[in-house]
Amino acid sequence: MTEKADLTSVLDRAAAGGRITPEEALVLYRDAPLHALGAAADAVRRRKYAGIEHIATYIIERNINYTNVCVTACKFCAFYAAPKDTEKGWTRDLDDILRRCAETVELGGTQIMFQGGHHPDYGVEYYEKHFRAIKDAFPQLVIHSLGASEIEHMARISGVSVEEAITRIHEAGLDSFAGAGAELLPERPRKAIAPLKESGERWLEIMETAHRLGVESTSTMLMGTGETNAERIEHLRMIRDVQDRTGGFRAFIPYTYQPENNHLKGRTQATLFEYLRMIAIARLFLDNVQHIQGSWLTTGKEVGQLSLHYGADDLGSIMLEENVVSSAGAKHRSNRLEIIDLIRKAGRVPAQRATTYEHLVVHDDPANDPVDDRVVSHISSTAIEGGTAHPELKLLASN
Numbered sequence: 001m002t003e004k005a006d007l008t009s010v011l012d013r014a015a016a017g018g019r020i021t022p023e024e025a026l027v028l029y030r031d032a033p034l035h036a037l038g039a040a041a042d043a044v045r046r047r048k049y050a051g052i053e054h055i056a057t058y059i060i061e062r063n064i065n066y067t068n069v070c071v072t073a074c075k076f077c078a079f080y081a082a083p084k085d086t087e088k089g090w091t092r093d094l095d096d097i098l099r100r101c102a103e104t105v106e107l108g109g110t111q112i113m114f115q116g117g118h119h120p121d122y123g124v125e126y127y128e129k130h131f132r133a134i135k136d137a138f139p140q141l142v143i144h145s146l147g148a149s150e151i152e153h154m155a156r157i158s159g160v161s162v163e164e165a166i167t168r169i170h171e172a173g174l175d176s177f178a179g180a181g182a183e184l185l186p187e188r189p190r191k192a193i194a195p196l197k198e199s200g201e202r203w204l205e206i207m208e209t210a211h212r213l214g215v216e217s218t219s220t221m222l223m224g225t226g227e228t229n230a231e232r233i234e235h236l237r238m239i240r241d242v243q244d245r246t247g248g249f250r251a252f253i254p255y256t257y258q259p260e261n262n263h264l265k266g267r268t269q270a271t272l273f274e275y276l277r278m279i280a281i282a283r284l285f286l287d288n289v290q291h292i293q294g295s296w297l298t299t300g301k302e303v304g305q306l307s308l309h310y311g312a313d314d315l316g317s318i319m320l321e322e323n324v325v326s327s328a329g330a331k332h333r334s335n336r337l338e339i340i341d342l343i344r345k346a347g348r349v350p351a352q353r354a355t356t357y358e359h360l361v362v363h364d365d366p367a368n369d370p371v372d373d374r375v376v377s378h379i380s381s382t383a384i385e386g387g388t389a390h391p392e393l394k395l396l397a398s399n
Helices: 005-015 022-031 034-048 094-106 122-139 148-158 160-173 189-191 200-212 229-246 273-287 301-307 335-344 392-397
Strands: 055-065 111-115 142-147 177-181 217-223 250-256 314-319 349-353 358-362
Touching: 005 022, 005 273, 022 177, 022 229, 022 273, 034 273, 055 094, 055 335, 055 358, 094 111, 094 122, 111 122, 111 177, 122 142, 122 160, 142 148, 142 189, 148 160, 148 177, 148 200, 160 200, 189 349, 200 229, 217 229, 217 273, 229 250, 229 273, 250 273, 273 301, 301 335, 314 335, 335 349
Parallel strands: 055 111, 055 314, 055 349, 111 142, 142 177, 177 217, 217 250
Antiparallel strands: 349 358
């Protein structure tokens, strides 16, 4: 498919809701005019959300990093500490974690993402204990956390099956899985950046098991570590195949590699145009995934706003705390009023959503916008000291 007429025909078919092949997706991703690609993706979004196509959503959450000690040593990661690095490594105690949950509730957050390293001592029991404590103290918080890599790790540490590990932490309070650990699913780029993690196929097997057990998840892609365009499309193909069988992926979230303070020397980030093209092709190719999320944290608020015209229906989270991606160089931050304004200036009506995408508050009248701007993303580009209290509330209130 090299002729312009053929490309236009495929783009028209995709815009009309027809399923496209990986080969067709690759040609569109690589060769379709940017604005035509975006227009086709937006047409799909409008049809999928007919009646509420004027709305774009966001969520208020907190990433709680429970440890940075990790055995996987991913080359793109600037957050982790090796188990023997006692100077850099740290672990939060449960009281500190619960304090952060309390602050989240106070600031109107509805979701926490429990995120950390693959600690060599943390099996299923560790997560059971912490999830139960969080749910006992704050039953209103949704625990949308971890991913297939953490499940593989904790099951191995505890000597149990993946099925048992998922069942136990779900019963303890885990509501859904994040897309953590997907990075790049095809074999070559995955081995290049995360050689100690499970294969992409295994990551998907674990997610498929979770879906079968009633635990839904999101899916992600890390762009810009040296993968080819074909490998990016193959990543999408692998997700779509599992979604055809399970329907358990709620959303797809691509984000861009941040090049600071890690071991991927000489790598460059994906360009902003490549990112927007990925948002659009994901909306066209992943016809069985309901939500496409724009990532303003790694690309900037303006590109996040543009993503709403390229097929995205959601701008993700106002993160009250984020230390993993930011430790590699992501420094964008925002507050709730800015995100509302950003969405509104994109020609959409902002709505705060739940983890499962129900609209909690629709900001359809600017006169009724919240006046409290303490809900600010706290983006740290420096290492955190384990177990110490950080004055986020004071910091948030001062911005």
